[in-house]
Every structure is written in structure tokens, then in C-alpha cells.
Amino acid sequence: ALLVQxxxxxxxxxxxxxxxxxxxxxxxxxxxxxxxxQMSGKGLEWMGIIYPGGSKTRYSPSxxxxxxxxxxxxxxxxxLEWNNLKAxxxxxxxxARQEDIAVVGDSSRGPFDVWGQGTMVTVSS
Amino acid sequence: xxxxxxxxxTLSVSPGERATLSCRASQTVSSNFAWYQQRPGQAPRLLIYxxxxxxxxxxxxxxxxxxxxxxxxxxxxxxxxxxxxxxCHQYNDWPETFGGGTKVEIK
Numbered sequence: 001a002l003l004v005q006x007x008x009x010x011x012x013x014x015x016x017x018x019x020x021x022x023x024x025x026x027x028x029x030x031x032x033x034x035x036x037x038q039m040s041g042k043g044l045e046w047m048g049i050i051y052p053g054g055s056k057t058r059y060s061p062s063x064x065x066x067x068x069x070x071x072x073x074x075x076x077x078x079x080l081e082w083n084n085l086k087a088x089x090x091x092x093x094x095x096a097r098q099e100d101i102a103v104v105g106d107s108s109r110g111p112f113d114v115w116g117q118g119t120m121v122t123v124s125s
Numbered sequence: 126x127x128x129x130x131x132x133x134x135t136l137s138v139s140p141g142e143r144a145t146l147s148c149r150a151s152q153t154v155s156s157n158f159a160w161y162q163q164r165p166g167q168a169p170r171l172l173i174y175x176x177x178x179x180x181x182x183x184x185x186x187x188x189x190x191x192x193x194x195x196x197x198x199x200x201x202x203x204x205x206x207x208x209x210x211x212x213c214h215q216y217n218d219w220p221e222t223f224g225g226g227t228k229v230e231i232k
Contacts, residue, residue: 036169036223044161044169044212044223060220061126094168098216101175102157109216111159111174113181118168 001026003033003095003116010122011085018081019119021095026114028076029053032098034112035069035080039091049098050078085123092118127151129213129224137232144200146227148213153193157217160189160198163226164209172211173198203229 006020021033034049047067048059054071068081078095096112103109128151138144150158156176161169171180173189176196186201200207208231213224 034221043226044163044214046214046221046223048220058219062220096169099174102155102216104155104157104217109157111171111180111214111216112161112169113171113174115168115170 001097001114003097003114005093005095005116005119008120008122010124012125013086013123015085015123016081016083017085017121018079019093019121021078021080021116023076023078023097026097029073031100032108033069033071033078034096034098035067035078036094036096036112037063037091038094038118044094047080047093085121087123087125089121090123092120094118126220127154127215127218127222129215129222131211131213131224131227133227134225135228135230137230138203139232140205141202142232144203144207144229146198146200146211146229148191148196148198148224150194150196150215152218154215154217156192157215158189158191158196159214159216160187161212161214162207162209163212164206169212200229 035047037045047063050057050069071078095116097114099110099113100108101110130149160173163169177189210226
């Protein structure tokens with residue numbers, strides 16, 4: 001299984017951006033895809049996930065309304081999108097595949113077993 | 126939101142020695158808990174999931190233990206490639222969360 005992310009981006013505050021994460025060598029529609037932020041020299045932050053086929057998304061409250069996660073299963077690609085970038089969005093962004101290991105309540109859960117190489121986003125005037 | 130607190134922040138260990146890393150959750154996460162390794166300039170890599178199950182191709186010197194709110198990652202004999210940052214992750218509750226990381230450095 002492989003996740004390949006789009007290349008580094010340099011944007012200005014207020015601009016829009018959509019980065020991508022293409023899955024291959026596995027059944028893309030059978031797994032959730034999550035997005036994780038890592039600011040320079042800092043730890044990992046869970047942003048949100050999208051369910052197989054794009055049927056449902058879940059966001060961390062820290063990122064809800066700030067980013068939009070989508071998927072196009074026809075091209076086995078997930079996306080992370082901003083409409084109004086801020087300097088504080090400058091970070092490395094990773095996509096990752098989430099396995100189904102356990103059921104909690106009404107949803108399957110699991111770790112991130114395959115990671116993309118990361119997309120560096122720089123927002124600067 | 127479940128807060129994961131890792132300790133220590135930095136661990137200085139000599140090659141060949143044992144390293145013990147801790148992660149405490151602010152509330153129970155059952156066994157829905159994982160550890161990742163991140164080497165400089167690389168993406169994270171899954172080491173352990175469901176508290177104690179090694180991921181594919183992870184060497185036996187890595188082991189995980191714990192339950193509920195207290196978890197431990199043990200590296201039995203540190204190799205040069207093990208000097209990295211380690212993160213814990215709970216996938217039991219929304220939003221999922223990561224710990225702040227423990228950096229394992231050469232003593």
C-alpha cells in the first residue's frame with residue numbers, strides 16, 4: 001500500500017489551497033484516510049478523517065470550519081482544502097490510511113498504518 | 126478531548142541499553158492505543174497498535190504494554206536507527222489525539 005502526496009506549496013495569506021493524497025496498491029475505497037498536521041519542530045496533531053467513499057467526515061474541534069476534507073474514489077485520491085489561509089497554517093501535512101481494528105460504539109477504529117511522505121505548506125506575505 | 130501526556134520529553138540512552146517511554150491518558154482509551162516512530166525528515170511509522178501488537182516488519186525489540194490510561198513502550202536494546210521521536214495515539218474517542226512526543230537521543 002502506498003500514499004503519495006502532492007508537492008510543497010507556497011501561498012499568501014487569504015489564498016485558497018487544495019493538497020492531495022493518492023492511494024495505490026490497495027483497495028482505496030475500503031479504508032478511512034486521515035490528515036495530521038505537524039508544525040515546525042512540534043508534535044503531531046490529528047485534524048480529521050474521511051470515511052470510505054466520502055460518506056462521512058469527522059474533524060477535530062481545533063480544525064472544524066478551518067479545513068475541508070474530501071475524496072474522489074474514481075482517482076483514489078483524498079484532499080485537504082483551505083479557503084482562507086493564514087500564516088499559522090504553515091506546517092507539514094501528512095495523510096495516512098486508517099485500519100479497522102476495533103469497533104467502538106457504531107464506528108470502526110484503528111491506527112494509521114500507512115503514511116504519505118508529507119506536503120509542506122508555507123503561508124507568507 | 127482525551128489528552129495524552131508523554132514522559133519524559135527527552136530520554137538520553139546509550140546504544141544497547143533499554144529505553145522505557147510512558148504515555149498517560151486523561152481518561153480510559155480501552156486498548157485502542159498505538160505508538161509511532163518518527164525519524165528526522167521522515168513521516169511517522171506505526172510501531173505498535175492495540176497496546177501491544179507489533180506492526181508489520183517491526184523488530185521484536187519493540188514492545189508495548191499497559192491498559193486503560195497508562196501505557197509503556199519499551200525498546201529492549203537500542204540500535205542506532207532507533208534514535209528518533211516517539212508518539213502515542215489514542216483512537217478510542219473523538220477527536221483522536223496524539224501525545225506530545227518523547228525524543229530518544231544518544232547519551
